[in-house]
Amino acid sequence: MRPELFRLFDVGFPAYFIALLTGFLFATALGVVFVKRIGQNPDVVVDLSLAMLLWGVAGSRLLHVLADGYFWDYVHFCTDPSQVSWKIPQDECLSARVAGVWDATANVCHPKEADCFRWAKFWAGGLTYYGGFIGAGIAAYFQLKRDKFPFFKAADMAGSPSRWGSPLAGSARREPGPVQGAPPRKCQSPEPSCASYTDLRVARLFDPHRGVALRRRASQALRRSGLRRVADRLRIRPLYLRNSSSRRSGRGSRALDVPADRARPRRLRGGDPRGADAPTKDAAGMTAQILDGKGLAATVRARVAAEVRQRFSARPPSLHVVLVGDDPASAVYVRNKERAAAEAGIAGAIHRLPAAASEAEILELVERLAADDAIDGILVQLPLPAHVQSARILAAIPARKDVAGFHPENAGRLFRGEPLGEVLVPCTPLGCMHLLGLSGVDPRGKRAVVVGRSAIVGRPMAMLLLAADATVTIAHSRTENLAAVCQEADILVAAVGRPEFVRGSWIKPGAVVLDVGSNRVTGVDGGSKLVGDVHFAEASAVAGWITPVPGGVGPMTIACLLENTLLARSFADAR
Numbered sequence: 001m002r003p004e005l006f007r008l009f010d011v012g013f014p015a016y017f018i019a020l021l022t023g024f025l026f027a028t029a030l031g032v033v034f035v036k037r038i039g040q041n042p043d044v045v046v047d048l049s050l051a052m053l054l055w056g057v058a059g060s061r062l063l064h065v066l067a068d069g070y071f072w073d074y075v076h077f078c079t080d081p082s083q084v085s086w087k088i089p090q091d092e093c094l095s096a097r098v099a100g101v102w103d104a105t106a107n108v109c110h111p112k113e114a115d116c117f118r119w120a121k122f123w124a125g126g127l128t129y130y131g132g133f134i135g136a137g138i139a140a141y142f143q144l145k146r147d148k149f150p151f152f153k154a155a156d157m158a159g160s161p162s163r164w165g166s167p168l169a170g171s172a173r174r175e176p177g178p179v180q181g182a183p184p185r186k187c188q189s190p191e192p193s194c195a196s197y198t199d200l201r202v203a204r205l206f207d208p209h210r211g212v213a214l215r216r217r218a219s220q221a222l223r224r225s226g227l228r229r230v231a232d233r234l235r236i237r238p239l240y241l242r243n244s245s246s247r248r249s250g251r252g253s254r255a256l257d258v259p260a261d262r263a264r265p266r267r268l269r270g271g272d273p274r275g276a277d278a279p280t281k282d283a284a285g286m287t288a289q290i291l292d293g294k295g296l297a298a299t300v301r302a303r304v305a306a307e308v309r310q311r312f313s314a315r316p317p318s319l320h321v322v323l324v325g326d327d328p329a330s331a332v333y334v335r336n337k338e339r340a341a342a343e344a345g346i347a348g349a350i351h352r353l354p355a356a357a358s359e360a361e362i363l364e365l366v367e368r369l370a371a372d373d374a375i376d377g378i379l380v381q382l383p384l385p386a387h388v389q390s391a392r393i394l395a396a397i398p399a400r401k402d403v404a405g406f407h408p409e410n411a412g413r414l415f416r417g418e419p420l421g422e423v424l425v426p427c428t429p430l431g432c433m434h435l436l437g438l439s440g441v442d443p444r445g446k447r448a449v450v451v452g453r454s455a456i457v458g459r460p461m462a463m464l465l466l467a468a469d470a471t472v473t474i475a476h477s478r479t480e481n482l483a484a485v486c487q488e489a490d491i492l493v494a495a496v497g498r499p500e501f502v503r504g505s506w507i508k509p510g511a512v513v514l515d516v517g518s519n520r521v522t523g524v525d526g527g528s529k530l531v532g533d534v535h536f537a538e539a540s541a542v543a544g545w546i547t548p549v550p551g552g553v554g555p556m557t558i559a560c561l562l563e564n565t566l567l568a569r570s571f572a573d574a575r
C-alpha cells in the first residue's frame, strides 16, 4: 500500500487512514440500511459507529503501545531518543519528513528530539487490530445497552461489514515507523484477514425477504425448542412492546390485589409511564389512577412523527382511507385520522363514496388503491352500509397494506401467535395494550377477562393478551354469571357496546380496567354525553387503574393507526 495516498492543502492522507475511513463509512451506511429494513431507528447505528470508531482507535493504540513490543521504544522516545532505532535508508532518515540522526556504525536512524507524547500520536502509525476489537467491542456493548438495541440484530448487522473490514484491516496495519508509511505486511492468503470479499451475509442483507423469513423460521424453531426468550429477541418488535418490555418485567410490574379504598382518580400520562404512581391507600378510601389515553396518544403520535422524519423523509408513508356514506360519527373519526396523519407527516387521501355506492363500486376503489405501489396503508372505515358485505371489502385490501388489521390473513397470523412486529393488528386492541403498558402491570400470568367477542376488538384483544402471557377468558352477553367471571379479572377489558354495562361490584379491587365502549347517551340535563361500557363512577372507586371515556381508548385507536401505517411502510420497503 502507498504510505501516502494523496496530499490536500499540504496535508498528507495516509493510505491506511483512507482505508479505515472507507470501511467506517461503508459499515455505517450498511448498518443504516439494515436497521431501516428491520424497522429500527438508524440514529442508533450512527451513534454506535462513532462510539466504536473512537474507542476502537483508542483501544487499538493502547494495545499497540502496551502489548506489541514497542513499549520501551515509547519510553525511550521521551527519556533517551538515541535508544530508538529505525531501519530505514540514510537519505530517508535525513529527509525533511523524518529529520532523524543517522548512525553510520549501526546503519540505523534515531529520532533527533525527545517526544514524550509519541505514544499518543496514533496518526504517526501504530495501531493493533485486536486492541481495536476490544475497544470497539466494549463501546458497542455499552452503546447497545444504552439504546436498548437488540443484541442479536446488532451482531447480525456487524457480520457483514466486519468481513469486508478484515482484509482492509490487514492492509491497513502499521508498525510504529518513523513517519506515516512504513511498508505494510503482505497479505498471506491462508490468514483470516485475507478472506474473500464474498460473504453470504451481504447477500442476505440486501434480500430483506430472505432475512425476515429466516428470522421468522429461526424464531419459530427456538420457540419450539423452549428457548422463548432468545426467540423473542429475533423478532422485530412493535413500538409499544419495545418501550414497555423493560418495565413489563420486574421492577415495573406490581401485584394487583390492592384493597379498594382510594379517594380521587390520578392521571397517568404517556411521557412517564407505568407504575410511577402506584395505588396507595388514603383515609377516604381507594380510587383508580386514570390511564390518560389522550396524553399517551399524543406521545405515540409524536414518536411516529419523529420516525417519519428520520426514516422516511424521502418518501413519507402514505395512508388512504375509504369512507362510505354519511354516518356522522364515522365522518368525525375519519377527519381526526386525516388530521393526525397530516401532523405526523404521513401522506394520503380520504376517498368518499355515497351511502348508495354498490359493493362493486367500493371493491373497484379498494382494488385500485391496492394496486398502487405508492400507497402503503388502506383503511375502510366501519361500519359500511347494510347492503355491503364488509368481509368481502376487507379481504380485498392486501394483508400488507391492511392498517386496520382486519384482513383474514392478519387475523389468522395473530391467532397463530406469530411475532407481533410482523403482523398488522387491529388498532383498538393495540391501543389497549399500550394503555396496559402505561399502568405498569405485567400481564404475564395474570387473569384477563375480555367482555365482548367481536372480530375487531374482543377476539384480537384476547389474542394480544394471550401473546403477553396472560390467562385469558373471553366473556360475552351469554356468559353465565358474568359478574363473577369479571370479579376474577386482574385485567378487565369491556367491549360489549352497552352503556355502563360493567358495574363497580364486578371489578376486582386494584384491577386494570380498559373501557373500549363509546356510547352516546342522554345525560340528566337532557344533553348528550359519551359514556363507556363501564360505569366509571362506581368502577373508579374499586379499580387500580381505569381508562376514561372520552379520552381513553378512543384516541389510542387513531395513534395506533399511524403506528400501523409505519409498519405497513416498512413492509413496502422490504418488498
Ligand SMILES: Nc1nc2c(c(=O)[nH]1)N[C@@H](CN(C=O)c1ccc(C(=O)N[C@@H](CCC(=O)O)C(=O)O)cc1)CN2
Residues within 6 Å of the ligand: 332, 333, 379, 380, 381, 382, 383, 404, 427, 428, 518, 530, 549, 550, 551, 552, 553, 554, 555, 556, 557, 558
Ligand atoms: N376501520 C375501522 N373502523 C372503525 C374502527 C377502527 O379501528 N377501524 N374503530 C371504531 C371507530 N374509531 C376509529 O375508526 C374511533 C372511535 C373513537 C375514537 C375517539 O377518539 N373517541 C373519542 C371520543 C370522540 C367523540 O367525542 O365522539 C374518545 O374516546 O375520547 C377514535 C376512533 C369503529 N370503526
